[in-house]
Amino acid sequence: MKKLIITGHTRGLGRALAELYLQRGWQVLGLARGRADMVSPKLRQVRIDLADGAALAAWLSSGLLRDFLADAGSILLANNAGTVSPNALLGRQRPSETLSAVALNVTAPLLLANAALAARPARVPLDILHIGSGAGRKNYPGWSVYGATKAALDHHARCVAAEGHENVRITCLAPGVVDTAMQGEIRAADEADFPMRPRFAALKEGGGLQSAEETAAKIAAYVESARFGEEAAADIRDFWH
Template identity: 55%
Template sequence: MKKAIVTGHTRGLGAAIAAELQARGVAVLGLARGRSPLAGIDQAEVDMADPAALQAWLAGATLREFLADASQALLVNNAGVVTPVGPLAAQDPAEVLRAVSLNVGAPLALAAAFVQAAPKAERRILHVSSGAARNAYPGWAVYCATKAALDQHARAVLLDGGMRAGGARVLACSLAPGVIDTDMQAAIRATPDADFPLRERFVALKEGGALDSPAVCAKKLADYLLAPGFGSEPVDDLRN
């Protein structure tokens, strides 16, 4: 049986991924601060930007019990934030800490707990990365750095010999999905030019119809995640 953990499943790309995997017969456990109206999935309410709250949830039995009968276990680390946006002088340190906890701490902790919770299953970890992990953008120092951390994590998992960790395969990829028409993109377009000088580029993408819908992107991402060659490239771009 295929089972998937999807973070940030209540809206945007995460909601579309959860729905797409469920439509393909994959049992889904969604993790987010709130709940999704999607019927037929398991859900856990946890603030993944709060390390203590996430640690308490991981110490429980939910993850292990959900994955107990999985032959193939999937983890999609989708939850993340682009804020704070702006130069260092404009960044709220508390907001920086929250972004690092959600964008880096949570997916790395989940990856370790996930692998340990399903030792007999083939395990696939997909970090939703970004082109910002591979190209520095003014105003996005925190977002670029946190997404780059996911790329390096996937590379290191491969170097660790994760292909046979724990007696079953562990595969990982940090995948940039392209530019998607989500609330995050709307927030980017609403950012003052002084904080994000490249704002007009993203406005032009929206006006030019160059943004994928979450549903279209989720279909491509699910195809990638479930393909036989998943994990052969630890860092990849869905547009390739």
């Protein structure tokens, strides 16, 4: 049985991915602060604040993840949940937003990747997908925190790949610029804090954003391909050129 564990499945790209895999008959375990209004006997939802490391660690210790994976024939972990805040230059960043960003963007994916490998049945194929960003590979003013967290996922993928685990593939994949609520948050930022705001406003106005559904389909095709895992840090736009 094919099983997907996905974070942030209630909206945006995470919801599009969850819906796509449900349509394909996968069992899906969604982790998020809220609940999605999707109705499917194949969907299980866990309400949890993934930025609360102690709460996530406690849930991972409960054995529920191991129970979900017990009869899996293949497993995909999609670490999708994330935040761009603080959209601000150094010296103008709120400490609470930085703490939350590191917990959600870095700590949660690392904990889940470790737990998924520990809980998988012996030799069952495990694919680990970190949703990365070009911001982790380029220098953008106002995104020192966001960029650093995404760069951390790139390097985590590289190190895990170097460990050579049996039947494990891992990639941190930049999905391109997707039309989600996160983009709305970026466009709403104060330009004094985030000088790149006009660039993202222009992308929206010029039709330069991909839909979540289109991006989810491309990501799923990439994960299913033999190329997945060949590059620890990849960009979906290089696959679909």
